[in-house]
Amino acid sequence: MSTAASLDRRARRRRQTIDEILDAALRLMEAEGVAALSLSAVAREVGMQPPSLYQYFASKMAIYDALFRRGAEQVLAVRREAARTADTDDLLELDLICLTAVSRWAMANPVYSQLLFWRTVPGFEPTPEAFAPALEVMQELRDHLRATVDAGLLHPDAATEDGVALYTSITAGVLSQQLANEPEATFEQGRYTRLLPVVLEMFHQRYAPPRG
Incomplete structure (x- = not known):
């Protein structure tokens, strides 16, 4: 003992x-x-x-790797907590709730955001162990899009790899613009983050379900 x-x-x-x-x-x-x-x-x-x-x-890369893993685990936890506590059964509304929670985290943690979402460190590549939580985040996004398609709220193409690529491109683009131009602004005050619901609505309209 x-x-x-x-x-x-x-x-x-x-x-x-x-x-x-x-x-x-x-x-x-x-x-x-x-x-x-x-x-x-x-x-x-x-x-x-x-x-x-x-x-x-x-090495220095080992520190970056550990921070990448820590940041990815935080993103995963934030997304899951937002989904768990959401007071809605509307999958489109839930989409915005989860995206908003992750975006708030990204603005509050700009160093992690740079490490996770942009290639700011030449030569750094996260190890499979560090990257695993990030893969879980992406899988949960795919699962959510698939569930939204199955519910008849989005076109099946929304859950394809092209659909996921478009989703992440436009939402990450909002955060990139915000952090580059108004890094000190709050999520509510941000010139770009205020547009997040509009951007998400554009995605939903792009993949509107088939009529009938």
Whole structure:
């Protein structure tokens, strides 16, 4: 029991240190730019020598990878919570609720957004493990579009790969414009984010169900 408890405490301390390193990296990326991350700067931020940092992350890309996974897990959790707590049975309305929740998260977390949605770090490619939650997000979007088609609310083409590509292109485009032009605005105040319901309605109209 004593050995097991000791190992458990050691694991908790390691997890805590890893979280502190990731939080420090996030702060530095916010201040200096996502692609400007430096391992030595991260080490200074958490009060350790650079060689000690390698006990937790083998490279700068490993830090990016861990942050990508953390961000993708947050997006997945936000989308699921929005769907779980939505007070509607209307699948089109639910679409806007989930999209709004994820968009709010993206605006509140611009560093994660750059890492997840735009290729701001040359040479970075998330590992399959880090990318897995992002794939879950996309699968849940596909499942939702398919359910909306099955309910007769959208044309079957909305649930195709082209439909999903159009959906993500126009919605991500709104966020990209907002973060590029008015990064300090709130979701409600944003010149572009205010258009999100309009953009989504355009998608729904593009894939209106067949008449009859």
